[in-house]
Amino acid sequence: MGRQSYAGDVLVTVEGIQATATLYGALVNSTSGDWAQPALQVSRNEGETLHFADVPAGEYAIQVFQDLNGNAELDQSRRGVPLEPVGFSGNPSLFNGKPSADKARFEHGSADTQVSIRLRQPKKRN
Numbered sequence: 001m002g003r004q005s006y007a008g009d010v011l012v013t014v015e016g017i018q019a020t021a022t023l024y025g026a027l028v029n030s031t032s033g034d035w036a037q038p039a040l041q042v043s044r045n046e047g048e049t050l051h052f053a054d055v056p057a058g059e060y061a062i063q064v065f066q067d068l069n070g071n072a073e074l075d076q077s078r079r080g081v082p083l084e085p086v087g088f089s090g091n092p093s094l095f096n097g098k099p100s101a102d103k104a105r106f107e108h109g110s111a112d113t114q115v116s117i118r119l120r121q122p123k124k125r126n
Helices: none
Strands: 008-015 022-029 041-045 049-055 058-067 086-088 106-108 113-118
Touching: 008 022, 008 058, 022 049, 041 049, 049 058, 058 113, 086 113, 106 113
Parallel strands: 008 113
Antiparallel strands: 008 049, 022 041, 022 058, 058 086, 058 106
């Protein structure tokens, strides 16, 4: 009989929060490199931390956004530019737009994993 593998938690600390609004995070399998896939877990919190429980060992990516208008969605322009604060695991550059899940990849083993994500504020238009 095979040994049961322990699934650790993924604990996310979010930096750069500038308003009181709900924080949402989506955990995805990074091997597809695609954010359009359904999230394996979604976490929601009013504070600066998100908790994904019992995550099996593997390669993952996390997208976080702060829902400033309370509609439970990341608002974007017609060109796909985020209109609300957003961040990704690994804190990749957003200069060329939303990074692939592969660029935000991190390894998660059988123990708990700590991830720090910095929110990027949307650019103000004049």
